[in-house]
Amino acid sequence: MSMQTTMQAATRGRWAIAGIFLANGFLTGSWAPQIPVFLTRLDITKFTLGLLILLFGVGAVMAMTWCGHLISRHGSRTVTRLFGICGSFGLLIVALAPNVPLAAIAMLIFGGSIGGMDVAMNSNAVVVERRLSRAIMSSSHGFWSLGGFAGGALGGYSIQNYGYLPHAIAVTAIAFAVIAFAIRYLVAEDEPQAVEHQKFTLPRHTAVYLVGLMALLTMISEGAVLDWAALFLHQELGADLAVAGLAYAAFSGVMALMRFLGDGVRNRFGAVATLRGSALVAAAGMLVAGLSPSPYLAIAAFAFCGFGIANMVPILFSAGGNQEGMPSGTGMSVVTTMGYSGILVAPSAIGFVAEHSSFGPIFIALSGLLVIVLLMAGLAHRAEFAPEAVPAE
The missing domain is CATH 1.20.1250.20 (MFS general substrate transporter like domains)
Incomplete structure (x- = not known):
């Protein structure tokens, strides 16, 4: 070919x-x-x-x-x-x-x-x-x-x-x-990645679980905005329901826009640098939202957070699917499972904490989780690209 x-x-x-x-x-x-x-x-x-x-x-x-x-x-x-x-x-x-x-x-x-x-x-x-x-x-x-x-x-x-x-x-x-x-x-892999009778086992590579942990921390933050941002604005910042609903709308709208622009940024600056910058922006947005005295400032902060989070998960998924020494599907399975577990488990845990505290400190703590992703960003180096060899005719 x-x-x-x-x-x-x-x-x-x-x-x-x-x-x-x-x-x-x-x-x-x-x-x-x-x-x-x-x-x-x-x-x-x-x-x-x-x-x-x-x-x-x-x-x-x-x-x-x-x-x-x-x-x-x-x-x-x-x-x-x-x-x-x-x-x-x-x-x-x-x-x-x-x-x-x-x-x-x-x-x-x-x-x-x-x-x-x-x-x-x-x-x-x-x-x-x-x-x-x-x-x-x-x-x-x-x-x-x-x-x-x-x-x-x-x-x-x-x-x-x-x-x-x-x-x-x-x-x-x-x-x-x-x-x-x-x-x-759809494009197919060039050759089978495993023998037919290979049994189901969990990968032994520590790196893929660390990338999965980064996805988990990122998606906990994403899920928190989805489930609790509107309630935070309504109950603690005094916004009416129409204004409170703008929190996730601003977050998701900016996130969708940035995802269409994100590949160009990543191709220019590299996956690790893009992840570091994105995590810094997301952490800053989440911190300002948690400290905000005004619902409109909080909405802007959540939008800024969406600007950062937008490309974090795609980069981490690419890193999971490019782990050395394992099929792409195996690495992807680990990272997606760990990541989406954050969205499944976090809402109820955050709700329990919020009953005994308030949402402001929770969003501040979530900014700390995003800082952890920032510090671990070097582990996403497997998402960098080198030209793939083209099979001979």
Whole structure:
């Protein structure tokens, strides 16, 4: 295969994996407006709803844990295709569940398919990065954010005017169409990464767990803004609900924009320098938010924090997928599982602390976690790029 043909295939693969990220974000974002209907339709308490949502997280982490093993045996393209097609039906399965036991099973399946798809698509993005010898991870996550915004923004209107089930059917059809088209052009690894009968084992490389710890600390901060920023502004800074809602909107909007710009920054300055600068900006934003006496200053600080956090996770995912001496899927599985565990565990822990304290000190403490990532940034050197050798014709 000539270099020109290889680069053309890699370019198509780059846009194909962007479509997969977009569809994954669209499915996830479309679930949020379904939650109020889910609560009333099954006639359950908020506690029961919380347990069902937890099952989504459990399914995601279970799939993430095993996905690296599947990728090492079958390649990221095959596993992305599998979880992508399955994931497109996840929301519809949940919408069709008539009672709590079946809803619990549906949430496990939905979470597992989205979680497995997440690891596989990030692993395939690493393959594309190697083939192109440049970063595409940040903009891929930008497409995820764009899909999530579209799913959340259109979902409420669709459900209110057409009903929850037609909405779920429409989301499924759109996601399936995008995924079915995109998977035709995904890039494959050049050769199998593991022997057929390799058993599932956890990697023994300490470095990948340290990168996973960095992802955990980063995503704890991201999850804290998602779940608690609005309540912080409303209860402690006296903002009304409309203003309080701007906290996460500013954070996520700036984060999505920076993810589309982040690859250019990373390609110019390198992964480690970009991660250090991003962590410094994020820590400063979180610190100012925690100390802020004004809701508008806090909103600006959270936006500044989103400016920093935007490219931290994509860089850490690239570093996880490029660990020396292990398949990309295995490293990606460890880092994504540890990272997303922060979003799953942190909200309840922060809520418990906030009941006995206030949110201000919590956000100040989170800025300290981001400083730790800053100090560990050198461990992300595996996300730097060198040209990949092109196979001879």
